[in-house]
Amino acid sequence: MGRRRKKVVHIPKKKLPKFFSCPMCGKETVRVEISRAGDNALTQCSSCGLKEEFPLKTAQGAVDAYCMLTDKIYGPTKTPPATEQ
Numbered sequence: 316m317g318r319r320r321k322k323v324v325h326i327p328k329k330k331l332p333k334f335f336s337c338p339m340c341g342k343e344t345v346r347v348e349i350s351r352a353g354d355n356a357l358t359q360c361s362s363c364g365l366k367e368e369f370p371l372k373t374a375q376g377a378v379d380a381y382c383m384l385t386d387k388i389y390g391p392t393k394t395p396p397a398t399e400q
């Protein structure tokens with residue numbers, strides 16, 4: 316008796332986060348939409364309205380598009396967010 320445990324519903328970890336943190340407003344409200352053909356990515360922040368479109372190369376994905384977005388906002392030098400003081 317009582318051997319059956321209730322099923323615990325785990326939310327599977329996805330490879331990609333659904334939302335990225337916005338380089339403009341800092342909120343995690345940036346969504347990356349890849350075009351059907353996979354050669355274009357639209358990054359859009361629903362908080363501050365930042366919207367950029369980037370061409371994607373083969374094998375590039377949402378993360379790459381997000382990197383291009385942050386590069387565009389922050390500039391070519393990469394600034395890791397963890398080093399804030």
Ligand SMILES: [Zn+2]
Nearest residue numbers: 337340360363
């Ligand atoms: Zn934003």
